[in-house]
Amino acid sequence: MDSNISIDIVRPLLWTPTDRTRRMCHLLGERSGEKHTEIAGPAPGGAQAYEARALYWSCYANRWGSLKIQCSLSSLGHSGVLRWLLHPAPALEALDISTYWNHGQQRGLDVSLDIQMPRLREINLAGFYLPLTLPIFRGLASLRLSRITYDDTFATDLLRVVTECPALEELCLDDLRINASTSQDKSRKSLPPAIDLSHLRALSLLHVPVREIQYLLAHISTPPHSTLEIALNHLQSEESLTHAFPSNLTHLSNLSSVIDLEFSVIGDTDNRTCLLQGRNNAGICLLSISVDGDKNTGPVQRIMASLGPSLSIMPLQTLILRQYANRRWSASAFCRTLDCFSSIRVLGFDGCHEKFLKALAYSTGRPTCLSLESLVVSNCAISTGPLSHLVRSRLAHSNQGMMACLKEVQLFGSRYADTDTVAALSPYVKTSWNPESLV
Structure with missing residues (x-):
């Protein structure tokens, strides 16, 4: 296995890519004393070479701080990966196994698996199945399964x-x-x-x-x-x-x-x-x-x-809709959703169909979005007339105590570059225009 080993000789962590030769691995392993090692890497050379390296590094299992295995199960086999887990690893804190299979299949274990990793806190399994009943799935801080x-x-x-x-x-x-x-x-x-x-x-x-x-x-x-x-x-x-x-x-x-x-x-x-x-x-x-x-x-x-x-x-206090632009989508369903969030004070539309804006106008005797105080409109194809009607209808009924008073309208985007819309709304509410689109 082409491994990386983290050896703490002087500093807490010293990352060094090891040579593939056994002599270099032995040299680094012996000279690192009793410090924790971080083992990671793929498996070049086929299953036989992989198993030989697994056997070698198992001699240092009592010093493993983390173990990361990346492999192709088609060449190695499920039991080949499991062999790494058969050795007591009292210092191991992180286990990461990733295979190139699309989905690891649930199966019975073909080796006797008595895993002893009392300090294990992180497990990441990708494409590799282990039974969740194993004792290693206890006392974890992080669990990732994919x-x-x-x-x-x-x-x-x-x-x-x-x-x-x-x-x-x-x-x-x-x-x-x-x-x-x-x-x-x-x-x-x-x-x-x-x-x-x-x-x-x-x-x-x-x-x-x-x-x-x-x-x-x-x-x-x-x-x-x-x-x-x-x-x-x-x-x-x-x-x-x-x-x-x-x-x-x-x-x-x-x-x-x-x-x-x-x-x-x-x-x-x-x-x-x-x-x-x-x-x-x-x-x-x-x-x-x-x-x-x-x-x-x-x-x-x-x-x-x-x-x-x-x-x-x-x-909710703020709801922003972006690209809600299909005219076939139901405005009634949209209004029913607003009714479920009576605390909304700011409602924004960015690139939305005008029918959803028009639905906010009080014209049917059934008010919508009762707490609305600020309306944000960005690049929506709604003309000045319907937008002005929306504002005036809500103001008229807010004066009767049926809903909150709409206080401001913010316009964004080049669609409102002319001053007509701002001029039409300004007598009723605070109105502003920004040439940039809503972020």
Whole structure:
């Protein structure tokens, strides 16, 4: 194995790429005394050479500080990687195994695996399967799993791991496949309502089946400062955010800190992506949701319609829409979403269809966005007349105490370069224009 070794001789860390010859490896290994070593690298020379190097470096297993294995399982075999884990490694703190397979398959272990790594705090597995029941999945601070296939007990197995990692700071799942079963996982009913992870800094659930995301979020309690990242793809035609989030979100206290939300539409009519980003009062992004879709299962309108029922726990003060520009999308669904966030004071439109702006005018006897005080418009194809009507209608009914008083309109972009719009609105509200687009 072409390795890197970190040898602490004078300074805490001295990184040196080692020569592939056994003589050089032996020289560095012996001269480094009892200092921790950091082993990393691919496996040149085929499986036989790889196993020879694994056998050699196992002599220093008691000094391993971190172990990173990158390989192709097709040439090495699953058991070849496992041989690295058979040696007691009392100082090992970080384990990283990455294979070139698309997805590591769940399997029975073909070697007896008694792993002794009492100080292990970080595990990263990419394309390589290890049972979550192994003792190494205890007391972790960071767990990252990607490109692995599990059976339908995965969620309950993972929550048992989380229960035994009270100091967990990072949990990242990416591109996992879950083999469905005809029978429900009965053990799901025996878990506590929510596992308190007061040290959690980041929770990422990326390209994981929606059902598993919802179940995990229902049983993990997050602190106010933690971040939540979700990526959904290949949603079924009936699926939306309500299928990803549990009905009760009070234990996800970071969501209660989100006051600013951006809803962006990215891509063309054949392949649209929704991106939602929520920030706290310090401008820190605590929530990120991306939803991929295609021409036949475009998720945009479903995500907008389910935003309120799913995430109304967020005390939003600002909502910015970007490129919400399809005239076929429902203005009524948009208004119903606004009704779920009655605390919104600032509403922004960047490159959006005019129908969604017009929907804010009080003309049907049913007011929308009752707390709105500031309207931001950037490069939207709405003429002066409808925009002026919107402002005047809201002002007229705010005087009757039916809604907050609209105080200002901010215009961005070259579309409003003429002074007519500013002149038409200025008698009613504070109006400003910036030639640059909204950032």
